[in-house]
Amino acid sequence: MSSILETISAISARELAASAARARDLVAGGMHGLGRAVVDLVYPPACLVCYAATAEPRALCASCWGRLRLIERPYCERLGTPFSVDIGKGLLSPAAIANPPVYERARAVARYDDVARALAHRLKYGDRLDLAATIGGWMARAGAELLAEADLIVPVPLHRRRLWARRFNQAALLADAVGRRAGKRVDAFLLARRRHTRPQVGLSRAERQSNLSGAFLVPEEAKARLADLRVLLVDDVLTTGSTADMAARALLRGGAKAVDVLVFARVVHDGFATT
Known part of the structure; x- marks a missing residue:
């Protein structure tokens, strides 16, 4: 039972990260300067593949880039x-x-x-x-x-x-x-x-x-x-x-x-x- 709950939690976390990434791109589209900084604070940049944190938006993390x-x-x-x-x-x-x-x-x-x-x-x-x-x-x-x-x-x-x-x-x-x-x-x-x-x-x-x-x-x-x-x-x-x-x-x-x-x-x- 615990393994099923862990799997569901992992899937939910990935879906939440994916939704956040899509929301970030929608909100940040065309923004620069202060507006971009605010969006980065609310929706931190995430890897395009695994959704781990990245330094830049629309990028891959070091692990995914290496693969x-x-x-x-x-x-x-x-x-x-x-x-x-x-x-x-x-x-x-x-x-x-x-x-x-x-x-x-x-x-x-x-x-x-x-x-x-x-x-x-x-x-x-x-x-x-x-x-x-x-x-x-x-x-x-x-x-x-x-x-x-x-x-x-x-x-x-x-x-x-x-x-x-x-x-x-x-x-x-x-x-x-x-x-x-x-x-x-x-x-x-x-x-x-x-x-x-x-x-x-x-x-x-x-x-x-x-x-x-x-x-x-x-x-x-x-x-x-x-x-x-x-x-x-x-x-x-x-x-x-x-x-x-x-x-x-x-x-x-x-x-x-x-x-x-x-x-x-x-x-x-x-x-x-x-x-």
Whole structure:
């Protein structure tokens, strides 16, 4: 009985901390100076993952930051997946050589495990829209080389049915945050999802490709805004790369000069990843 009560208490404490964090972000939005100091006193900054106390708002505590497995060089220049050892610059992974993606380059902030998964799920399913600013800032740093060459940022779109149910597109929120940080133009209506597809979770790579076949297109009236531009395609998570490939193919067919991909997290297996 005591263990059940302890579990309930722990869950209640986490829920209370999460509610306080959301309230803090709502109240503190746009505040500076004395107003911000008052909010910090009433709602102390808390970790975005475990809700432990932090020195700064919208940040991770030292423990969670240490468990966020950042992707840094050395990595495959095409897929952006890490190498276990430094084998020199400009090299490609076996996956990139055997099955090159439609897009030119991909970059991610972190591996999709533990902390990154918790953040992505809270943004996508937990209505923590405030996370987009922090995650977008990390993405802007991770994708700095891609942003330097990008003419335009485009988020992976949701079908209107899923957008209606979720009420927001997490990729669009991240794209907006990245664009603001980098000073780049964002066009959330350049790429459309014309076919409603079943969720990709649990599908194999072949099933994902079949599921997404013909799902994306550039509307005729949008092609003039895309012609001969280098596009940075933004999404929250890259798993097999099927969504990124299909979206990139639609952008290229619509007139884009090239497409790069920037995500918050990507799945990595033993230092490599499938495309």
